[in-house]
Amino acid sequence: GLxxxxxxxxxxxPPMAWxxxxxxxxxxxxSLFFLPASYELLFRKSNSTFILASVVGLFLILxxxxxxxxxxxxxxxxxxxxxxxxxxxxxxxxxxxxYNGAWRASFxxxxxxxxxxxxxxxxxxxxxxxxxVPYGKNAYNFGGVQLEQPLxxxxxxxxxxxxxxxxxxAQKEARNHENEKIRLDLLVxxxxxxxxxxxxxxxxxxxxxxxxxxxxxDRLYRQGKTGGGDLIKIEVEQVRVSRFxxxxxxxxxxxxxxxxxxxxxxxxxxxKDLDFFVKRDDPVTQLSSRARGARADxxxxxLSIDSLDQAQGATKASYLPNLNLxxxxxxxxxxxxxxxxxxxxxSLQLQWTLFDGGVQLAENHRFELQQKALELSRRSLLREQxxxxxxxxxxxxxxxxxxxxYALTEQKVKIILKEERLYYKLGKNTLNQVLETERLWIDQxxxxxxxxxxxxxxxxxxxxxxxxxxxEKIFE
Numbered sequence: 505g506l507x508x509x510x511x512x513x514x515x516x517x518p519p520m521a522w523x524x525x526x527x528x529x530x531x532x533x534x535s536l537f538f539l540p541a542s543y544e545l546l547f548r549k550s551n552s553t554f555i556l557a558s559v560v561g562l563f564l565i566l567x568x569x570x571x572x573x574x575x576x577x578x579x580x581x582x583x584x585x586x587x588x589x590x591x592x593x594x595x596x597x598x599x600x601x602x603y604n605g606a607w608r609a610s611f612x613x614x615x616x617x618x619x620x621x622x623x624x625x626x627x628x629x630x631x632x633x634x635x636x637v638p639y640g641k642n643a644y645n646f647g648g649v650q651l652e653q654p655l656x657x658x659x660x661x662x663x664x665x666x667x668x669x670x671x672x673x674a675q676k677e678a679r680n681h682e683n684e685k686i687r688l689d690l691l692v693x694x695x696x697x698x699x700x701x702x703x704x705x706x707x708x709x710x711x712x713x714x715x716x717x718x719x720x721x722d723r724l725y726r727q728g729k730t731g732g733g734d735l736i737k738i739e740v741e742q743v744r745v746s747r748f749x750x751x752x753x754x755x756x757x758x759x760x761x762x763x764x765x766x767x768x769x770x771x772x773x774x775x776k777d778l779d780f781f782v783k784r785d786d787p788v789t790q791l792s793s794r795a796r797g798a799r800a801d802x803x804x805x806x807l808s809i810d811s812l813d814q815a816q817g818a819t820k821a822s823y824l825p826n827l828n829l830x831x832x833x834x835x836x837x838x839x840x841x842x843x844x845x846x847x848x849x850x851s852l853q854l855q856w857t858l859f860d861g862g863v864q865l866a867e868n869h870r871f872e873l874q875q876k877a878l879e880l881s882r883r884s885l886l887r888e889q890x891x892x893x894x895x896x897x898x899x900x901x902x903x904x905x906x907x908x909x910y911a912l913t914e915q916k917v918k919i920i921l922k923e924e925r926l927y928y929k930l931g932k933n934t935l936n937q938v939l940e941t942e943r944l945w946i947d948q949x950x951x952x953x954x955x956x957x958x959x960x961x962x963x964x965x966x967x968x969x970x971x972x973x974x975x976e977k978i979f980e
Contacts, residue, residue: 805881910948
């Protein structure tokens with residue numbers, strides 16, 4: 505009765521109708537299965553194992569009710585909504601707040617207030633004509649408000665703030681590299697699921713062929729044209745295929761569990777047939793025209809080196825004097841002739857550290873060592889990137905050649921297989937020859953599937969290794 509409302513062309517009725525429909529479905533399951541099973545388990549104690557399994561099974565099914573399939577576009581765009589990606593975004597915001605704090609500390613004025621309660625061990629006296637005259641009090645209050653404006657601080661203003669900015673940008677680039685790795689893992693995992701599904705479908709076709717062949721051999725066996733050993737051979741082959749399909753599904757489940765780390769409701773990926781990936785250019789070909797810059801982790805090292813260079817400048821500039829402008833309002837009740845005294849003062853403060861025990865020299869040496877270490881790491885990453893570039897480029901070309909070669913071979917073997925089956929029916933060859941040719945066909949078809957999906961995986965890895973952002977349009 506709610507279906508007409510659910511499909512009504514309105515903004516009011518469909519949401520309400522679907523909410524009621526889903527509520528009725530869940531309540532029906534609970535009423536018909538969960539409540540009777542719970543009653544049997546708690547009070548009657550009969551068939552407790554079966555009842556317990558039913559209840560546990562229901563609880564295992566219900567959490568997956570919201571599981572759904574994701575498209576490649578959703579995985580590409582939705583990677584920015586994963587917990588780790590959003591955590592990196594928050595850390596970037598925290599670093600930016602830290603940089604803003606460092607800038608304010610260097611350039612903005614500081615307002616402070618102070619209060620002192622002074623207690624002297626004796627009173628103060630003025631020497632008068634008639635002798636000492638008491639001046640002031642033994643105990644009094646003293647306080648004021650101070651506004652301090654930095655005018656010149658070479659260490660922080662010229663170098664320190666810049667060093668903090670470079671450090672912030674370096675950490676941001678490092679996290680961007682981590683985020684792109686999350687996107688890569690999601691897309692490679694999705695390709696892996698489709699690759700395994702194609703392999704499962706291939707094995708399912710083989711299983712169906714074996715079943716058809718089993719019926720044909722059984723018919724020949726009943727007619728006395730073949731022996732029972734051929735039936736056993738097909739049964740053994742069927743068991744082997746079934747076990748291999750189980751292994752493939754276990755691999756699918758492992759990938760699916762890894763995907764659920766980022767998407768709790770992930771169940772699978774929207775299916776794309778094999779022809780889509782065969783006919784489409786690989787990711788490298790599609791995005792080869794994009795400008796290539798330094799990879800994010802390499803840019804991070806370069807910015808870190810610049811940050812340390814600025815930090816070295818800050819340690820050297822710390823030996824220069826600092827100049828501050830200080831305005832102060834003072835108030836005290838220490839006076840003798842006047843109860844409370846208040847006055848304003850304005851002063852220029854020049855601070856110069858002449859000796860700090862060698863602290864800045866040690867800091868400068870530390871920065872030099874860190875800078876050399878980061879430079880060595882940068883060179884290593886550049887060599888690694890160049891080697892990976894050459895390796896992946898060759899591998900992608902090889903996989904393209906394998907894809908074309910296996911596709912051609914698979915078609916030829918398929919034709920031979922049809923002839924072998926016909927010759928077997930005519931009694932011109934043995935079942936072993938048919939099974940061997942069928943295994944060869946499945947092997948070539950399986951390698952063709954692997955070469956197609958591995959070419960796409962390596963293409964995505966190439967984009968990641970070269971610092972090229974993966975675009976969702978390559979899957980459209």
